[in-house]
Amino acid sequence: MSLDYRQGVPDDWFIDPVDLGVPGVRRDDEDGNPLSWQADSLCAQTDPEAFFPEKGGSTRDAKRICTSCEVRAQCLEYALGNDERFGIWGGLSERERRKLKKRAG
Numbered sequence: 001m002s003l004d005y006r007q008g009v010p011d012d013w014f015i016d017p018v019d020l021g022v023p024g025v026r027r028d029d030e031d032g033n034p035l036s037w038q039a040d041s042l043c044a045q046t047d048p049e050a051f052f053p054e055k056g057g058s059t060r061d062a063k064r065i066c067t068s069c070e071v072r073a074q075c076l077e078y079a080l081g082n083d084e085r086f087g088i089w090g091g092l093s094e095r096e097r098r099k100l101k102k103r104a105g
């Protein structure tokens with residue numbers, strides 16, 4: 001048996017889960033729609049009003065739902081990238097997102 005290390009890692013050794021189409025793992029720009037991740041969002045299946053409470057209203061229910069949402073990271077990233085001003089995105093309120101942005105600098 002001869003081992004030829006010069007060949008290196010085979011091209012097909014690394015399997016990209018995105019290319020396999022694992023549910024919940026998607027490219028942000030799938031179908032050219034930057035909001036395609038919302039197809040997996042939990043808020044779309046619940047009460048969207050909870051995510052856009054009136055001023056001073058409770059955000060607790062919405063945030064709790066976000067904690068089990070599969071696309072939380074994409075959601076937060078989208079909100080930060082697009083300067084979403086209102087509502088809960090990725091489990092954070094507008095104020096919390098502003099703070100996060102400041103910290104990220």
Ligand code: SF4
Binds near residue numbers: 062
């Ligand atoms: S993280 Fe929260 S706001 Fe974002 S998609 Fe999921 S449930 Fe909706």
